[in-house]
Amino acid sequence: MIARDVDASGRARLAPAGALFRGLADPTRLALVRRLASGEARVVDLCTELGLGQSTVSSHLACLRECGLVDYRAQGRASVYHLTRPELMDLLAAAEDLLTATGYAVTLCPAYATTAAADPTTTQESAR
Template sequence: MAMNEGGRCVSADIAAGITPAAALFHSLADETRLRIVRRLAAGEARVVDLTGELGLAQSTVSKHLACLRDCGLIDYRAEGRQSFYALTRPELIDLLSAAEHLLGATGHAVALCPAYAHPARSSRPEAST
């Protein structure tokens, strides 16, 4: 599952009472993972493709791919010594499309939300009080 801010796997959070829905959205809340998912929505890619297209280090891409794979959102197929990553669930594209539609309908108000708009702030609103 996805890693949370403390470096723990979200599956540990589920065991602690976090709902699977919250864990799903948590796994997509990381901007790097979301960028990878959006790229994979266009078709499969290798790690080298993702590092070049997203301008990220190989270790960063690999870490996030492993997280998304653990969540069951992506998988890979091996071809020789190469691994090609792809989305496992086409519904994920629908979810992202619905999120874009919602953002458009709200005028991107969530981007102005004081609890979540600033990446430097804690992702837990109660911690910022």
């Protein structure tokens, strides 16, 4: 006998993907992921390179760490962060391709656009 799906529409099976995309929905977390794709970094380095405060960087790294996307190793008194899933960059590259294909229409969407929509040419090049 086939067990009845509690969520007939299949939304329950999509919940993990939804959580992943919500975790990546923040531009600061995307900037951290993009930076860590080029190599390991200490929090102090990430703060300097991204122009963000230590508490902001640490809180976003904690979120990414809880999602299993980044981790750290101790180096003296510092923590050195790195991506745990390099295939994440393939996902982000595919997202950039999709944005390009749609002409960045999402930046005009009243439900999802940010108040300061990014310049598509800058975003497209910087995400790769």
